[in-house]
Amino acid sequence: MQKRWISLLLVLALVLAVWSVCAVAADAQTADEAAGEEAAAEPAAEEPAEEDTPAEEPAAPAEEADTAFEAEEAPAEDGEQNHIHAANREDSCEEPSFAPLTVTGGKLESGCYYLTDDLALEEPLCVPKNGAQVTLCLNGHTLRLADGAEGCIIFVAVSDKDAEPSVLTITDCNGADSSSNYYVDEDGALVFDDGSYAWQEAYIAASEKNALAGGRITGATAGAISVGDYNELYLTNVNIIDNAGRYGAGVVVAEHASAVLDSCVIAGNRLTGEMKASEKQILGGGVYCAGTLELSGTTSITGNRAQDAQNNLWLDETAALKIGDLGLDKQAHIGVSGAAEQTILTGYADDFSENFTSDDLTLTISTARENGFTELTLQEAVYTLTLDPGEGSEPVTLEAEQGKSLHELNVQAPERENMTFDGWYTEEGDCVDAEAPLHLTGDTTLSARWTQAEPQSAEAALLTYDPDAPITKQEAAKTLYQMARQLGLDTEAGQEVDLTQFEDADEISEDAADAVRWAYAADLLTEKDGKLHVADELTRKELTRMLEDFLDLI
Structure with a gap:
């Protein structure tokens, strides 16, 4: 019996020893954690208070936001990496380093930023003037205005003429890994999934729907992106979708600015209201360009509207449009119109005319070759109109300016004995109103239609003919x-x-x-x-x- 008590006491002593060692270790860990918390509690550098940025639509933004946000590389958590940016057509790289964009508006100092999630802005982002260098990667996410916010998404303030230009670069290196469903509503707008049951019902019922790969810039009320005078804009793999503005609802390029669009999609944007300068109407449902614009890759500028008509890329009188070094792919499609005749200097022997269509029914795209290079010209549309009276009569041809009516073209109604002329008809069988503007898309033939005139009876002739009746x-x-x-x-x-x-x-x-x-x-x-x-x-x-x-x- 005595031996059993001795054994129990030895076991108890061993348990007490183990508990003592564990307690010491726990105290040490608690001390380390406390030290870490004390270090984390040190006051950080105070960020300047945010101030209002102009919410009005900037044609050539002159004001800079006072609030500055600087790029500081955030430390990666265990098992994670900082953003590794894969530049377009280049291998993945870690330099320069990218910092998360966390502000919801204000001035962006020079640096490289990326989205870690969808971001809603309370006010526009501003790239400062005179030499600022800002790069933003959407990283497959959406940059938009918050509900109730007004203005553009991001603009580059006007630089001084003799200063270094500010440069804004926006890209999306993670576009292939994300997509957004949308449908096209009755007004031609692209409506994206907002998670509501109403959207789901409309999406199911819509006749036109699709998915867009990559992140997007959306929700602006005064144009999405604007680059002011003496600055540069570079967009690669960027979707600019469903924005509004009085002109340049997607992108505005000022007269002394330049923009390069490589494999971008600008669609579903729309003009609201009307904008005029020197009594001339300014448009650009997708892009308004008064400066230099370079297009390349799979860039598509389609499905943008001004009131009830297609209006995609609007070229002002001072605009210069050219094709980029890599040319345009077959799937690139740009709707274009302008304030005056425009020439597109491609710099290639290839014919890119199939990549362009005219939004304006009074304009057309023509192709010419100069020194082996193709030139595209946006000019007033003139087509050959052939009028065929039928029954062996010789057809008449004339040059028809787009938008003129048959009456304005001095087209006379033909005559045939004992026949009644019913009108001019298209090949599709539609009767052409002689007083209405012609909407031609190419050389057109109109054919006369006739019905047999009913012979007048002798009795009717006696009743209708009165030689003594006044005239x-x-x-x-x-x-x-x-x-x-x-x-x-x-x-x-x-x-x-x-x-x-x-x-x-x-x-x-x-x-x-x-x-x-x-x-x-x-x-x-x-x-x-x-x-x-x-x-x-x-x-x-x-x-x-x-x-x-x-x-x-x-």
């Missing part, structure tokens, strides 16, 4: 007009006359309109008191004068 001025004009055509006289003169200028225009019958225009231009009909008095009966004196004047035309 009105427009009936006399019709008779002389037909005689002039049979005699081969020029009956096209006067077809530009606007009959609505006369107070009695509503009394001119449709079938007499061309005759009245011709008679007025030939001075066979004269205006009095703002009227032509076409419904008045002719006196013998007036008829005599008309006949004498008609004979003078022969």
